[in-house]
Amino acid sequence: MSVQDLAANPARSTRSKGWPELDRFVFLSVGLLATGVMVVGFGRSFFYAPFMPTRDLRPILQWHAALFTAWVLLFVAQTTLIWTHRPQIHRRMGIFGSVLAASMVVVGSATVIDSASRQTLNAGAINLFGSLALLALFAALVVAGLRHRKEPALHKRLMAVATLALASAGLGRILPQFHLSVYGETLVSALYYFGWMGADLVVRRRVWRGAVVGALIGVLITPVGIPLVARSEWWREFTGWLLH
Numbered sequence: 001m002s003v004q005d006l007a008a009n010p011a012r013s014t015r016s017k018g019w020p021e022l023d024r025f026v027f028l029s030v031g032l033l034a035t036g037v038m039v040v041g042f043g044r045s046f047f048y049a050p051f052m053p054t055r056d057l058r059p060i061l062q063w064h065a066a067l068f069t070a071w072v073l074l075f076v077a078q079t080t081l082i083w084t085h086r087p088q089i090h091r092r093m094g095i096f097g098s099v100l101a102a103s104m105v106v107v108g109s110a111t112v113i114d115s116a117s118r119q120t121l122n123a124g125a126i127n128l129f130g131s132l133a134l135l136a137l138f139a140a141l142v143v144a145g146l147r148h149r150k151e152p153a154l155h156k157r158l159m160a161v162a163t164l165a166l167a168s169a170g171l172g173r174i175l176p177q178f179h180l181s182v183y184g185e186t187l188v189s190a191l192y193y194f195g196w197m198g199a200d201l202v203v204r205r206r207v208w209r210g211a212v213v214g215a216l217i218g219v220l221i222t223p224v225g226i227p228l229v230a231r232s233e234w235w236r237e238f239t240g241w242l243l244h
Contacts, residue, residue: 023156024083026199030160031076033192034167038072041170064111067104068166074100075163079156094149101142104166108135117243122231125239129230130172133221137165141214148210157211164193165218172222186223193218 039047046057046065057065074097081090112131116124141162148154171192175185193215200207229235 022199022203024079026196027079027156027160028076028083030164030196031072031079033196034072034163035076037167037170037174037192038069039170041167041173058114060107060111060114063107067100067107071097071100071104072163072167075159078159082156094146098142098146101139105135105139113242116239121236121240124243125236126226126230128239128242129235130221130226131169133225134165134168134218137214137217137221138162141165141210144210144214154208154210157208158214160196161193161211161214161218165214168192168218182223186219189219189222 042065046061046069049057074093078090078093078097081087081093109132112128112135115131116128118124119127141158145155145158145162148158168189171189175188178184180188194212197207197211197215
């Protein structure tokens with residue numbers, strides 16, 4: 001936006017000054033939403049385990065849960081660092097985040113294969129597809145976010161969708177308890193992925209294409225990907241080959 005534009009439209013100039021504060025609130029809210037979904041979705045199997053009788057988790061599941069929880073907490077911490085005007089620490093933590101994300105892809109893939117191998121072929125095929133698709137989406141968004149780290153507006157939106165994709169596994173454990181139809185679950189998933197973008201539409205009158213595409217893929221993995229891919233004969237054959 002040029003100086004002439006600001007002079008010609010002082011209302012827009014005043015509105016623009018409030019964008020950073022709005023962004024900080026929105027992205028902190030995204031981090032807290034992802035944290036809440038993970039805690040509720042995996043509470044009995046991981047987070048509440050020290051306080052209630054539950055089955056012991058295999059070591060690989062413990063590592064998986066610890067790494068994925070660390071990412072969500074890192075996202076909240078990174079948002080807080082920007083809010084408190086500490087960009088240098090934010091950038092240093094970003095290096096740690098890159099290593100963490102790579103570790104998550106490796107451990108996450110191994111965990112998914114291990115879990116699917118303990119299920120029936122049909123259940124294992126669905127689990128393998130859904131989990132690997134979310135993991136691939138997370139990885140792609142993180143890589144894109146790192147590539148665009150010098151474009152803060154796009155960078156943080158890509159990281160936000162990556163974090164929501166990661167935590168959506170918890171949403172997959174919460175929604176079945178409400179016995180919603182596939183349309184109902186898809187609507188909730190769409191609100192989960194896209195709801196926070198309403199601030200961009202209302203205040204900035206725009207959205208970021210990369211974030212929208214990533215969120216749309218996240219929403220469609222279950223209602224479209226599972227019927228078309230996970231239940232197909234070729235995917236079942238691939239699953240059988242991979243697991244056995």
